[in-house]
Amino acid sequence: MNEKIIKMMNRVSGLFYHIDVFLQNQDVFVLKGWLFSKRAKITDLHFLIQDDKGKYYVLKGNYRIRRADVSSAFHTSSAEKSGFYVSAIVENCL
Numbered sequence: 001m002n003e004k005i006i007k008m009m010n011r012v013s014g015l016f017y018h019i020d021v022f023l024q025n026q027d028v029f030v031l032k033g034w035l036f037s038k039r040a041k042i043t044d045l046h047f048l049i050q051d052d053k054g055k056y057y058v059l060k061g062n063y064r065i066r067r068a069d070v071s072s073a074f075h076t077s078s079a080e081k082s083g084f085y086v087s088a089i090v091e092n093c094l
Contacts, residue, residue: 014039016074029090031061034070036082045084061086 017035024030031047045061065083073079 016079024090027089028087030087032085034067034079034082035084036070036076036079038076038078047086049090057090059086059088
């Protein structure tokens with residue numbers, strides 16, 4: 001795990017995260033990464049996006065994807081299934 005990435009984590013809130021992929025390819029939005037907390041149990045992950053007209057959309061992410069790289073870098077079981085993935089069709093949304 002890159003030392004610079006680890007230093008960027010927000011240690012004040014107890015949340016550690018990284019966005020691996022953030023892209024929009026035509027009408028498909030994709031976000032991949034990992035997130036965990038040493039202070040709280042995270043069971044679900046939702047993302048709030050806003051279009052250029054101010055309308056909000058809630059996307060439910062797939063969470064608890066196994067991330068051995070994150071677990072070995074942070075040496076904590078809470079990072080073991082910290083991966084997430086969300087994709088959506090966002091025609092004229094972003």
